[in-house]
Structures are given as structure tokens and as C-alpha cells.
Amino acid sequence: MFIEQSNVKCSICGGNSFGRHRVLWPELIAQWNLAAHEVDYIDRQQGEKCTSCDASLRHIALGNAFRTAVSEGRTIRQIAAAKIDLDILDVNGAEVISDTLSELPNYVRGDYPELDLQNLPYSDNSFDVILHSDTLEHVPNPLQALSQCLRVLRPGGWLCFTIPIVVERATRSRAGEQKSYHGNPAMGNDDYVVHTEFGADAWTYLARAGFTQIGIEVVSFPAAHALMGRKDII
């Protein structure tokens, strides 16, 4: 049983009032073999939102990771208003965070799968920060995708991302299993097939891809965290 913290402050707008609704559906819960308390914290991760700016807990975790990456204590809105000069690649977007960061002068947005995370069309050492949000679980080879992120980051740059993590078990590949989708499976769109169900060892993927400094931003354990990996500064 986990103790959940609830004194969350929104990294995007600074708000501290939250509403909640259910996100998971019965078929996905069965496919993922989720226990009731796991359903509860994953619903919180995706369905508990800031009443001021609509950021979910996972968006807030990603926002905190971004603030750490750029050594900022200000909110994402304040950082965007300050027009800081950083090359940012945002893959897939994270709703209110992306809407806000897109105000920055050197913001680049790419959407998976049109933008192939396993073969990024950018030169080595191009970005100061890369963000992706609940995308890596949909990529067939997550290690290859992380290696590509490392390649296009500048030395000392950070990758910040969220993935659904079932914290009490190890990562498992869904290769050879019944297809499981995020989003609406009736769409029949394989872009949203889940290839990897990440577990407690999710951070090791960063190490295996070559990141030399690894962090986890915790907003509410076990409901909301973001992973961070830094490219060696030397």
C-alpha cells in the first residue's frame, strides 16, 4: 500500500486546486492486469487536473522536470513569458505545457508517428531540451528512440518525459501478446498500440541508451512522475 501526497502545486500556472475524473476503462484494466490500487493511481496521474489551467498531474511532473532541466524556479507560464533562448524539441505535445512553451522563440514541435522517434531528422547536438509525453510506450524500440534523443541533444542537455509506470513490477514488452491501445481502440489505429508496459526499472532504459545522469521528478508517488536523462556535458 502506498501513501499518496496531495499538496501539489501546478508547475505550469502555480495553482493548487485540483479536480478529478476517471480515465481507465475495463478492457485496458484487464489487459494490463491492473490491481484496484493501481487503477486508482493511474487514474490520478491522468485524470486529476489543475482547475486553473487544466494540467494533469503528469503534465505537472513534466513541467517540474523541464524547470529542473533549465534551472528555473519560475512557473512554465513565467518562463515562456520571459522568452528564454533555448532550443526545445517537443514530441507529441503535452497540452497546456506545449501551448505555453510554444511561445518560446526556438520551440520545435514534432508529432509521432509522422516524426519517427527511432530516426530523428535532426543533426547531432541540436537541442537543449527534448520533451515527450506518454509516447515512448508506443514506440516499437524504446531504446533506439532514447538513443536518438541522446544524439540530437547538446552536451549537458536534458531529455524530460513521462510514461505510464506500474511501479510494483518490472517492465514487460507486449510483443506477441494481444494488442493493447491507449486512446480509442475502435479507431483501429496501430499508432496507439502499446509496445512496452514500463515498470520500476524504467530508468534503466535511459542508462542503457547512454544517458549519464538520470533523475525522477515526483509530484505524487506513485501517481505522477517524470523521468529525466542528461547527455554527458563533456
Ligand SMILES: [Zn+2]
Ligand atoms: Zn495549473
